[in-house]
Amino acid sequence: MAVIGPGAIGTTIAALLHERHIAVTIAGRSPRGSLQLDTDRGAVTVPGPVLTDPTRSTAAADVVFLAVKATQTAAAEPWLTALCEPSTVVCVLQNGIEQIETVAPLVPRSTVVPAIVWFPAERRPDGMVRLRGTPRLTVPRTDGADRIRDLLQHTGCALEIAEDFRTLAWQKLLQNAVAGLMALTGRRAGMFHRGDVGGVALAYLRECLAVARADGADLADDEPERLLEKFRAFPSDMGTSMLSDREDGRPLEWEARNGVIGRLGRRYGIPTPVGDVVVPLLAAASDGPG
Ligand SMILES: NC(=O)c1ccc[n+]([C@@H]2O[C@H](COP(=O)([O-])OP(=O)(O)OC[C@H]3O[C@@H](n4cnc5c(N)ncnc54)[C@H](OP(=O)(O)O)[C@@H]3O)[C@@H](O)[C@H]2O)c1
Incomplete structure (x- = not known):
């Protein structure tokens, strides 16, 4: 092994x-x-x-x-x-x-x-x-x-x-994608208790859900709300590996966790306006320049 x-x-x-x-x-x-x-x-x-x-x-x-x-x-x-x-x-x-x-x-x-x-x-x-x-x-x-x-x-x-690995993989990807917001703000899970951040998270998760479904994932309508509640129930000091990478100055997995969703959205003709803002910011935080 x-x-x-x-x-x-x-x-x-x-x-x-x-x-x-x-x-x-x-x-x-x-x-x-x-x-x-x-x-x-x-x-x-x-x-x-x-x-x-x-x-x-x-x-x-x-x-x-x-x-x-x-x-x-x-x-x-x-x-x-x-x-x-x-x-x-x-x-x-x-x-x-x-x-x-x-x-x-x-x-x-x-x-x-x-x-x-x-x-x-x-x-x-x-x-x-x-x-x-x-x-x-x-x-x-x-x-x-x-x-x-x-x-x-x-x-x-x-x-x-x-049997339905695709659905579960997308479910995890949605969780990872919205966790990326923590890497942008430099804050931990407690930030999702803010009403405005909750609104952004839900808007982002809804467009991710539309892409996931177009790609064959069998996720429920209320998956975004369920995930937001999950983040709100986490200990408020819980982070994500992308936040740790940002804090330590390491490259971020922005393409695998966020970029892929916009890329597939374009393939399926699904708009991803929130991701179109989030992804370049994550990419720049990761790779610069500047
Ligand atoms: N950590 C979590 O809680 C978690 C949970 C779910 C999923 N994941 C996913 O699991 C994956 C691994 O994450 P992680 O948190 O375990 O990452 P990590 O702690 O950064 O570990 C990566 C390891 O790979 C080593 N490495 C880098 N380049 C290498 C190379 N060319 N050859 C051999 N080894 C190399 C690194 O070496 P150095 O010691 O030199 O850096 C480090 O030991 C990621 O996709 C992550 O998103 C992580």
């Missing part, structure tokens, strides 16, 4: 596998001796090292979990090449709805399975990862899904194999 990208999500998966005595190759960018996960049940240390040179001979893996940010996928290609063979299943642990389109061309002989990550995890300044909540993933019923289920069985990570 291998994990590419030992950040918040990659460390969580590596630690869950390690707890079940499953050996994991850890492929990263920054060298480290081990990984550490802090959970409600206590701390888990995954022995390293974190490998950082894909040109050094590394055995191919049966299952590869790709957990780099969507902005880092292209740079992780050398690791995918090193760790994948035709029988490898690549499980993509990334937000967005285009994991197959972006990753499959990098591993044309392997099987790519997108996964929806439902749990929050955070990297702390000391390098430890804090897992919040219970790990849970959803994958589509497709080739490779059974292998991921078998691997994660008894690990403490729940895995659902979904």
Whole structure:
């Protein structure tokens, strides 16, 4: 088994596998001796090292979990090449709805399975990862899904194999898209209690819902209101990984989480006026110039 990208999500998966005595190759960018996960049940240390040179001979893996940010996928290609063979299943642990389109061309002989990550995890300044909540993933019923289920069985990570993966992926994308407003304001979930912010969030979610439906998602009429209530029920200091990236000066996943919706809206002839303001602002916050 291998994990590419030992950040918040990659460390969580590596630690869950390690707890079940499953050996994991850890492929990263920054060298480290081990990984550490802090959970409600206590701390888990995954022995390293974190490998950082894909040109050094590394055995191919049966299952590869790709957990780099969507902005880092292209740079992780050398690791995918090193760790994948035709029988490898690549499980993509990334937000967005285009994991197959972006990753499959990098591993044309392997099987790519997108996964929806439902749990929050955070990297702390000391390098430890804090897992919040219970790990849970959803994958589509497709080739490779059974292998991921078998691997994660008894690990403490729940895995659902979904018949209607498209709908669930869009449901998560709507949540991610509106969370992007936090990266613009530099505020946490408490900001959604403002009436004016709630209005913007609902207008944005409604246009996202229209695109989602045009793209085949079977979401209810009141999904925007349901999501706004969900954000209002979050602890007011809860952030989002895009806000953490902004605070730390890292590139934002604006294209995978927001840009894609406007792009598909244009394809389906659906106007996205709120997104047309939000996306350039996120892109500029991420990539400049200035
Ligand atoms: N965190 C969450 O709560 C959460 C929840 C749901 C979904 N997601 C999604 O899950 C995905 C991963 O997010 P994350 O929060 O785990 O990100 P993250 O903490 O930033 O982790 C990314 C990891 O990938 C490594 N990396 C970067 N470039 C690499 C390369 N070329 N080769 C190998 N490793 C490389 C980074 O190395 P460095 O240590 O050098 O930076 C880091 O360890 C994202 O799509 C995110 O939106 C996250």
